[in-house]
Amino acid sequence: MQFLQNSRRIARFLKPIMIIPEANPRSVSSVLQISGSIQWPNHASPSPSVLKGMDRCTHLHTPSSSFNLLMPRLSFSSEAPKLEGDPTVTVKELHDKILDSVNVKRSMPPNAWLWSLIESCQNQDDISLLFEVLQKLRRFRLSNLRIHDNFNSSLCQQISKTCVRVGAIDSGKKALWKHNVLGLTPSVASADHLLSYALEHKNSQLMEEVMTLLKTNDLPLQPGTADLVFRICHDTDKWDLLGKYSKKFSKAGVKLRKTTFDVWMDFAANRGDTESLWKADKLRSETYNQHTLSTAFE
Secondary structure, X not given: OHHHHHHHHHHHHHHHHXXXXXXXXXXXXXXXXXXXOOOXXXXXXXXXXXXXXXXXXXXXXXXXXXXXXXXXXXXXXXXOOOOOOOHHHHHHHHHHHHHHHHHOOOOOOOHHHHHHHHHHOOOHHHHHHHHHHHHHHHHHHHHOOOOOOOOOHHHHHHHHHHHHHHOOHHHHHHOOOOOOOOOOOOOHHHHHHHHHHHHHOOOHHHHHHHHHHHXXXXXXXXXXXXXXXXXXXXXXOOHHHHHHHHHHHHHOOOOOOHHHHHHHHHHHHHHOOHHHHHHHHHHHHHHOOOOOOOHHHO
């Protein structure tokens, strides 16, 4: 009989311990809500030593005390800081992964790594790491894979776009060289990114540098390039440069866009240069002369 009474006492004593494992998500949720309203003495949170002592005493608490002890532990765990990725750190990590693949594993890294590296660049230091990676990849392609072709022009265009985005203009100009250690294939589209930057910042000097690079590296002139050049000349009030490049585009056989003619003629009208206005209008009429079926055979 005494044995049964002792057993019942022990069961009543151990019963609170069984509450915590059986707690469901709703109970935990309510605990979290209540814990936010609890204020500790002197508005201070319990010290780690206090919490540690509380943990050691959990085998002695009652149902109500176990509920109270559970709250501060849950509350503190929910306040763990979340680390946000720094773009420069991301670039460095991708740079190291790519070089490890090339130098240690002796294999080409996934293309997605390189594209992710390009998209993550935020400053000139990032561009320098990007160019280092390109140079390493080019050497690996030549020595191990026997690939002598440069990277495709789409990659060059994206790199030029990235250089413009971060303001690394001198690095962007390197992508326009036909023979470069980076293995890039220059393109007019890449040059247009730099010209767009020159237009935005009203930089006629940069425009001239880009046009020189196009000529030096035998890149063909395009209507889109002419449109940008004419706009830059107009916005920077460089009438002499517009006359210079209008001759170059005309000699190259570039069909100017109607919007380009509009800029040209508007510039001439604002200057009161009727002769240039007449010539531009005449050239536009010849370029976009629309014939009917009857006049086409006259």
